[in-house]
Amino acid sequence: MTIQTRKQRELRRREELFLQVARRLLLERGFHGLTMDRIAEETEYSKGTIYLHFGCKEELILELGKRSRRQRLELITRGVTFDGRPRERMVAIGVAVDIHTRLFPDDVRIWEIMNAESIIEKIPADRQPDLKASDIAVNDLLIGLVNDAIACGDLVLRPGDSPQEITFGLWAITDGGFAAILGNAPLEHLNLRDPYAAIFKNCHVLGDGYGWHPLSAEWDYDATVERIRREIFPEESRLAFGGGEAA
Amino acid sequence: MTIQTRKQRELRRREELFLQVARRLLLERGFHGLTMDRIAEETEYSKGTIYLHFGCKEELILELGKRSRRQRLELITRGVTFDGRPRERMVAIGVAVDIHTRLFPDDVRIWEIMNAESIIEKIPADRQPDLKASDIAVNDLLIGLVNDAIACGDLVLRPGDSPQEITFGLWAITDGGFAAILGNAPLEHLNLRDPYAAIFKNCHVLGDGYGWHPLSAEWDYDATVERIRREIFPEESRLAFGGGEAA
DNA sequence: ACAACTCTTGACGCTGCGTCATATCATGGG
């Protein structure tokens, strides 16, 4: 048993090494600068050994992408534990995504690189569900929050509105917004002061538009953000926003 | 002169052929199923000849992507010519994007395939501005509309609001929403009735949230959509929504 | 008809993925 475990530990250590080196190469030299031969050379293992761990280059990158997404999900999951009204907890999800993007931009970029048809089409079909797992979990949390809001009376759906639509809207703003920040859109041309703040703002406008109480006019959501950072993400906020202040 | 032109025509015809075959291969067999050798074989020209037209495989795909985006821009540009209040013209942009996505889903997919870091990193630096040209044009139209709305008094910015933010919000919803529809998000899991309608709806909620008049409660925007389809996109609407009805 | 020039070709070089026969190492019995 102990022997077995030692061997397993050894394997995990090696796999970790491959992933770390691959991550560095991917970030420093891009997708095409990352080659299996280079990983082999830098780790001083042989190419064959790498293929004992990963079926192909894309599966290796998939693993990196999954980590990035898991990390994000972990922060979001912590966010929703915030003790407050449902809309405040929705804000906590925003804070979580914001912190994740600021703390780990490299990993967000890795996810974006991986999440491209030309990469995904080389990942074997049985691994593909892994791609969506985290996003599905996030969606469930969002829908849960919207339903909580309805249950406690903070949100009264108007005729024609549905929880799915609200979730979809928030998702789209956040996803589209961060995609824009990450480089898909001509942001410098738009010259927004603070794109992160703009995403928050627009989510609030959307929430207000759906009549999700408390409306931003009747609640101090800046204070909520403060509390979330202090109570849920103290360490992360320090790292993301520096020393004492957190605006 | 005539001779020169005939030769040029000939070259254009050939280039067109390469692009059409490449487009088919890309759609049917994916990025890795599209190979320069296959294009050569199917067009019965040699590989060398293809390289007289395109510097590399990615530049060829870039050309396809640019066409897709130009086509979309063309519809959007027509949309804003709609004769109506600024917010109606904003709706016209939405209608244009909607029609484009429904009529040319393949081309939207091609754009998505092309717009990935692993592809873009192989496109020479001097061609990269081409990537953003269309999006910049769309952004300018959006900002112009918001400014029109402010100028005519339909939109009065509240303290802290900026035209850029509104534009960014609409952009993010649309972009994120269509990205979700195109496959980046676990949509089937969310089970929205009609994702296209959800994008429209959320844009309206956002517009209402910013106080952009006429608010959707005080105006029949369904009628506006009808008019836009009838007056600006009669032919396209027929193709996109079938025979007579257009709901 | 032939020279000069342009355009086209596909064989070739090269890189990088993934494989697998071979080598190396670990374990346990004599």
Place this chain on the structure above:
DNA sequence: CCCATGATATGACGCAGCGTCAAGAGTTGT
């Protein structure tokens, strides 16, 4: 301590696909 046996690691190799370029085909002008 040494060897047999099985587990693990290796890197040379096969192959596919991009991009090139020397040689060949075609065209024009005289």
